[in-house]
Amino acid sequence: MKGTHANLSKDFITGSDKTDWHNNALWFLRAKRDIQRDTIEDWEKLRSTAAAIKDHTLSRLPEYLQTFEENAVKNGMQVHWAWDDKELREITAKILKDNNARSVVKSKSMLTEECGLNPYLEQEGFEVVDTDLGERIVQLRKEHPSHIVVPAIHLKKEEVSDTFHEKMNTEKGNASPDYLASVAREALRKDFMKADAAITGVNFGVAEAGAVVVCTNEGNADMGVHSKKTVIHCMGMEKLVPGYDELAVFTRLLARSATGQPVTVFTSHYRKPRPETTEHIIIVNNKRTDIFADPEFRQAMRCIRCGACMNTCPVYRRSGGHSYHHTVPGPIGSVLAPFYGKEKNKDLPFASTLCGSCNNVCPVKIDLAGLLYRWRQKLTDETSSDMSKKIGMEVGSKILKSRKKYDLAGSVFRWVPKGLLQSGLNPWNVHLPDGRKGRVFPEVPKESFRQWYKKNQEDS
């Protein structure tokens, strides 16, 4: 299984010195989140209210979607519905063509990542520039975001410096974030000037107001939306909230959970287009109706994509986002991924310790660990089994059922020479590139605990 999380994370863990550094970078966000949590008088009640609002909204989703559309149209927005990723791509390309737009500035949208919008538009001859700095960095490197909120969290500043030197001719070796960000600012200004259209994602759709809300720290979404005559907002249909009172709950939770800020620098509410501007909202399904139809997994649609579950996950923090071969990595990504292909994503719910830390930080209280556990059972029944795992489990089960076999299996290790057990022949051992041993099979004691205990009891 070449493309599994276990295999993909190998490079990150053993081929680089990034594991601890990445772990700490994410934990820094988690710690900032905790500080923000402590400033709120009733944080747990805020979370449970948010979960209840989402459950309510989902329980009336068809009506809220229609209310949202009616109000948005009244406000002068054009609303489109996309059944799947293909339809989102086609609608977007058609709007651009109809408005004679050739180049696009885009703000962050994991939905358009999920739907493969950028490669499609490029293939159709459009020029697409991601304007969020982190996304721009991964775009220039022809990579995907490794995190849904901080897309370039897997990169060191020296790597960013090398990329910018190669693509934007910055000073070689200058890895000062101030310098690199200022060069990107100037370059992106030119992209903003040049572009014909702007595309954004959506954080919240407010049904009663017919408005979409986009949250950024850089202001990049607004730079595009307010300077272009053609504007497209791509919204996953789970993003709806009923009204402003409910929106208040989520604007309090989102940035605190995501990056440990009291709120994002810009929380932009787009309700009516500027004069002479066409503004479109595309409501996207892309398998969300399947998730909705599953009573066990519907709660995954509460997700507001804050990334808190990634920041706290011991597996994500040490394996990096690119090890999860799905657009959204980490715990929530592994819950969603099997809906986009059970066979190809069957390993992802196993990329977890089920420690439940994600459950504790999720602002909408999704039972992430529970859902991952549930997937493990379902996927084992519903997908083809990995032969080595299957045999291993069967052998393990036979050994554990019989004391004789268990004793025998344990003693086998005592017969194998230590040199062999700790050599490269044993796949359990991990050797680092500089020759150090990253993980070594422990020395096997001369006797089992049972033998030791028996002997000591007799002695006393």
Place this chain on the structure above:
Amino acid sequence: MDSKERILSSLKNVVGEPLPRPEINLQYKTEALTEIFIGVAEASGTEVFLATGDTVAETIETWSKGGNIQSSVPALQKKYPLVFDEQVPFEKDKMPGIFVTEASFGVAENAALWLTDHELSSRLLAFIPERIIVLLKADTLVPTMHEAYENIGAEPPFGFGLFMAGASKTADIEQTLVKGAQGAKELAVILY
């Protein structure tokens, strides 16, 4: 069947019983709003100045250090006329060096300032100038976003509405905070 019908009918087939709209009961009595606002704003890198109606202009002048000031505030427009033109938004000569506007209210818990088309004149003015000054009457402060959206619901509907809570920033390169990612590099709030 078009995609809208297909989506809605797929949802309706399985939606089940509607759950009641939850009551949101998260408001608490908060005092010292000004102190909280200043603390949060400064922690986010915003400069806060206390002024009186008479000293606002002086504070603007001092902070601006002689830059090209433009304002959308009616009382200041004579002194700082707005020459920015939305039709040519990137025209350097027309872009304000310092843009002065006034928020209709502020939020203490996160130092967010509420600005709409009404206050901004041009939407892009909240993003494109290098430096921004926002005037804020101290008695408009509300404790949390709950009261903030109550205000918004009570006001006439906006076309574009913005909570601005600092200068544009990014931490996308190794978590290092850089101010002035795309929008304004500095934000000052004058509380009066």
